[in-house]
Amino acid sequence: xxxxxxxxxxxxxxxxxxxxxxxxxxxxxxxxxxxxxxxxxxxxxxxxxxxxxxxxxxxxxxxxxxxxxxxxxxxxxxxxxxxxxxxxxxxxxxxxxxxxxxxxxxxxxxxxxxxxxxxxxxxxxxxxxxxxxxxxxxxxxxxxxxxxxxxxxxxxxxxxxxxxxxxxxxxxxxxxxxxxxxxxxxxxxxxxxxxxxxxxxxxxxxxxxxxxxxxxxxxxxxxxxxxxxxxxxxxxxxxxxxxxxxxxxxxxxxxxxxxxxxxxxxxxx
Amino acid sequence: xxxxxxxxxxxxxxxxxxxxxxxxxxxxxxxxxxxxxxxxxxxxxxxxxxxxxxxxxxxxxxxxxxxxxxxxxxxxxxxxxxxxxxxxxxxxxxxxxxxxxxxxxxxxxxxxxxxxxxxxxxxxxxxxxxxxxxxxxxxxxxxxxxxxxxxxxxxxxxxxxxxxxxxxxxxxxxxxxxxxxxxxxxxxxxxxxxxxxxxxxxxxxxxxxxxxxxxxxxxxxxxxxxxxxxxxxxxxxxxxxxxxxxxxxxxxxxxxxxxxxxxxxxxxxxxxxxxxxxxxxxxxxxxxxxxxxxxxxxxxxxxxxxxxxxxxxxxxxxxx
Numbered sequence: 389x390x391x392x393x394x395x396x397x398x399x400x401x402x403x404x405x406x407x408x409x410x411x412x413x414x415x416x417x418x419x420x421x422x423x424x425x426x427x428x429x430x431x432x433x434x435x436x437x438x439x440x441x442x443x444x445x446x447x448x449x450x451x452x453x454x455x456x457x458x459x460x461x462x463x464x465x466x467x468x469x470x471x472x473x474x475x476x477x478x479x480x481x482x483x484x485x486x487x488x489x490x491x492x493x494x495x496x497x498x499x500x501x502x503x504x505x506x507x508x509x510x511x512x513x514x515x516x517x518x519x520x521x522x523x524x525x526x527x528x529x530x531x532x533x534x535x536x537x538x539x540x541x542x543x544x545x546x547x548x549x550x551x552x553x554x555x556x557x558x559x560x561x562x563x564x565x566x567x568x569x570x571x572x573x574x575x576x577x578x579x580x581x582x583x584x585x586x587x588x589x590x591x592x593x594x595x596x597x598x599x600x601x602x603x604x605x606x607x608x609x610x611x612x613x614x615x616x617x618x619x620x621x622x623x624x625x626x627x628x629x630x631x632x633x634x635x636x637x638x639x640x641x642x643x644x645x646x647x648x649x650x651x652x653x654x655x656x657x
Numbered sequence: 658x659x660x661x662x663x664x665x666x667x668x669x670x671x672x673x674x675x676x677x678x679x680x681x682x683x684x685x686x687x688x689x690x691x692x693x694x695x696x697x698x699x700x701x702x703x704x705x706x707x708x709x710x711x712x713x714x715x716x717x718x719x720x721x722x723x724x725x726x727x728x729x730x731x732x733x734x735x736x737x738x739x740x741x742x743x744x745x746x747x748x749x750x751x752x753x754x755x756x757x758x759x760x761x762x763x764x765x766x767x768x769x770x771x772x773x774x775x776x777x778x779x780x781x782x783x784x785x786x787x788x789x790x791x792x793x794x795x796x797x798x799x800x801x802x803x804x805x806x807x808x809x810x811x812x813x814x815x816x817x818x819x820x821x822x823x824x825x826x827x828x829x830x831x832x833x834x835x836x837x838x839x840x841x842x843x844x845x846x847x848x849x850x851x852x853x854x855x856x857x858x859x860x861x862x863x864x865x866x867x868x869x870x871x872x873x874x875x876x877x878x879x880x881x882x883x884x885x886x887x888x889x890x891x892x893x894x895x896x897x898x899x900x901x902x903x904x905x906x907x908x909x910x911x912x913x914x915x916x917x918x919x920x921x922x923x924x925x926x927x928x929x930x931x932x933x934x935x936x937x938x939x940x941x942x943x944x945x946x947x948x949x950x951x952x953x954x955x956x957x958x959x960x961x962x963x964x965x966x967x968x969x970x971x972x973x974x975x976x977x
Contacts, residue, residue: 404921404922405888405892405922406876407875407876407883407886407887407888407918407961408875408883408886408888408918408920408960408961409960409961410920410921410922410955410956410958410959410960410961411921411956411959412956412957412959415959438921438922439952441952441956489899489901489902490895490902493898493899493901493902494895494898494899494902555903556903556904556905557878557905558845558846558905560810560813560814560817560842560846561778561807561810561813561814562783562814562817562818563846585876585878586878586879586884586905587809587813587838587841587842587845587878587879587905588809588810588829588835588838588842588878588879589807589809589810589813589838589842591805591806591807591810592778592806592807592809592810592811593810595778595779595807596778611876612876614887614892614903615876615884615885615887615904615905616876616877616878616879616881616884617876620806623805623806626805626806627778627779627805627806627807628779630776630779631779654959
């Protein structure tokens with residue numbers, strides 16, 4: 389029997405960050421209905437902190453939702469999470485920088501600050517009754533022992549799963565396998581993979597992470613996303629459907645991609 | 658030692674190819690850090706004597722052709738049989754890992770190339786790599802194919818796990834691992850040729866597009882026109898502080914430039930950077946209003962807004 393894996397679609401969040409794309413409310417709602425109807429497990433609907441238009445859009449997506457779980461993406465700060473409360477999503481996702489280049493160089497903070505702030509943010513959302521997932525931003529350039537200690541803390545707090553994010557797309561398949569295996573074996577926490585295609589290896593990296601024990605796979609329609617894009621849902625399913633049960637066949641994913649294309653590029657004709 | 662063979666020219670339909678463009682692509686590909694370039698006899702007939710024999714591998718249909726076209730560094734031949742001259746790469750197509758069991762004895766071949774194995778990542782690929790390396794007494798070359806979108810990853814993993822020879826093509830032309838992706842991945846993961854100027858890829862792309870009639874997508878890894886465009890407020894802020902925050906490599910490495918664009922996902926920092934770019938002195942209290950107008954316009958248009966549109970919005974707000 390094939391192992392069950394779950395697709396998390398981030399077309400409406402990371403996908404929309406493709407250079408040049410800007411979805412209207414109508415487009416996002418239509419895409420969410422399409423993804424929901426196709427049996428996608430979770431839809432990352434957007435970033436409430438972007439403003440009232442985005443919030444109204446996510447609320448509309450929630451109203452139209454049938455089966456898929458709807459999540460919102462948040463930076464690791466309380467204001468962002470409060471914006472998410474206004475949308476009443478099923479899951480609150482908090483993205484936490486993990487690499488030293490992000491913690492020390494970009495944010496000018498330290499690991500202690502990250503740990504405390506992450507605890508505060510996770511608690512804020514969980515105290516309100518929201519299931520929480522945490523993204524390990526720039527995990528592919530981060531210290532594995534540090535990530536393990538943070539993962540242990542999050543598991544104790546009751547976080548649903550952590551997402552290993554190859555934010556700049558520099559992961560290789562064997563490193564993806566090794567990192568996911570190591571975090572899983574030391575903490576037992578459930579994991580997801582979020583791959584970028586900067587070196588053309590998003591599908592392979594996601595596949596290897598899944599083989600190593602990541603149960604949640606981030607994909608986008610047509611592989612759209614920041615820079616060279618994210619893991620293409622259609623391609624991932626083709627590469628992995630012989631070993632995993634994804635709840636969606638390759639043929640169904642092809643149809644989904646084509647219907648998605650019509651909505652995504654409605655202004656690009 | 659890593660040896661990379663580029664097979665792009667063998668994937669191009671020579672019947673419609675212009676000779677000068679072919680020659681230009683041949684010369685450009687040799688500057689991308691590859692060790693050898695592979696051509697076939699029809700391409701050889703078009704390129705004539707202008708080729709560099711010491712860097713060129715000739716693909717022949719039959720081993721007897723080798724005697725007709727002398728002087729090449731190597732020859733590659735499918736179904737070559739055992740009696741081939743030294744320097745001939747015998748090529749084997751393996752579409753499925755189960756076919757490996759049929760390749761028990763390759764020790765009589767001096768050099769072999771394994772083509773295919775698209776589905777290798779669905780199996781214990783590290784173990785299979787070891788089997789492939791030990792099937793032949795001498796060098797094994799791997800030329801993974803891409804029907805499962807994993808060819809680049811397989812080529813990179815082959816090298817990272819002790820393999821030395823791979824065959825690739827520009828932008829994965831013909832369904833192979835993509836030359837530019839493999840070069841960049843090895844540069845990052847293994848520091849292979851870390852100082853090589855890869856800006857030549859811009860011209861390779863231009864000539865390849867003209868020659869093949871294929872338009873390479875804007876988000877194609879490493880060479881796509883839009884891969885260094887950034888709009889998201891969070892990322893613009895991070896990239897402005899240090900490109901390494903959100904980019905896998907410096908745009909200049911591949912002859913490109915970072916471009917900050919404005920639209921629905923822009924934040925205040927993006928607007929301020931863009932105003933600076935235009936040299937506009939803009940009242941601080943109106944930046945937020947400008948941001949809102951940019952976002953509204955972007956949503957209405959369903960795309961990012963152009964520099965000209967941004968400039969006009971900014972000017973209208975201050976009534977210049």
